[in-house]
Amino acid sequence: MPAPVLSGPQYLREGLKLVLGPGLRLFVLLPLTINLLLFGGLIYVALHQFGMWVDTFMPELPNWLSFLNYILWPLFVALVVLIMFFTFTMIANVIAAPFNGFLAEKVEVVLRGTDDFPTFSWGELAEMVPRTFSREMRKLGYFLPRAIGLFILSFIPTVNLIAAPLWLLFGVWMMAIQYIDYPADNHKMSWQDMLAWLRAKRWQSLSFGSIVYLVLLIPGVNVVMMPAAVAGATLFWVRERGAEALVVEKRRS
Known part of the structure; x- marks a missing residue:
């Protein structure tokens, strides 16, 4: 059956159980070390630059509006947190991409009970590097123009009040793209087709992206949850694609 609209927490919870199981622990160790x-x-x-960055984004208000600083300060703290978090998460995913792609393969093997992928070898892992690196660059090409636009928006007085909510919404969407792309890429689905597939399942995708974004904001927890997000995204892929295949089969029969 297709996943419920708000199925993100369920997928992430099941993904965590999978990566903590004995069959997948080995494939989690390398990306886990990189994330740490x-x-x-x-x-x-963050400890050395955070205050300076908040001061940079905060607008300078005239004295008669100084009372608004107490309202605006938490908003711009949130903005800096979102920007920092998302930047470092993207860097971590670029570096860990081959390992995450391989982890997605092994999760799919566990879920389907059949192994249609090549047997593990360091040579195979090395061969994945150019492909996964190219895909990560494609994600950056999608991310950067939109992030730059939001970054510029953050400096425009008054308008920058909506920057934090927009960063949050964009970050949620990018988390869905980031992790569900691993199993999609393993099956050679093109970038545009993958985006179209996610848009067709917009609410399920945003539900998954939201819970991933939330847990990755928690220091300490985020390190463990990144492999769990890969496994959860693979669950999303297998179940949703399987449901689509059943629908197509019923229409033919």
Whole structure:
């Protein structure tokens, strides 16, 4: 059956159970190590630069409006958190992409009970690097123009009040794209076809992207949940594609 509209938490929860199982732990260790190093760097940078970045984004108000600083400050703190989080998450995913793609393969093998992918070898993993790197660059090509537009919007007085909500919505959509693209790419689905497929399942995709975005904002938890997000996205792919195949089969018969 197709997934319910708000199925994101269920997929992520099941994905976490899968990656903690004995059959997949080995394929989680490398991306987990990479995530630990990168998020350690994020915390270090945040501690040293956070206040300066908030001051940079905060608009300068005349004295008679100074009371608004108490209202605006939390909003711009949230804006900086969202920008920092999303930037470092994208970097982490670019570096970990081959391992995440391979993890998505192994999750699909567990789910389907059949292995249609090549047997694991370091050579196979190395061969995945150019393909997954190219796909990550395609994601960056999709992300950067929109992120730059939102970044510029953040500096426009008054208009920048909507920047944080827009960053949040864009981040949720990008989380769905980021993780569901791994199984889609393993099946050689083109970038445009993958986007069209996600748009056709917009609410299910946003539900999954929302819960992933939320848990990845939690320090410590985010390191473990990135592999779980790969597994959850693969569950999303297998079940939704399987449901579509059944619909097509019924129409033919």
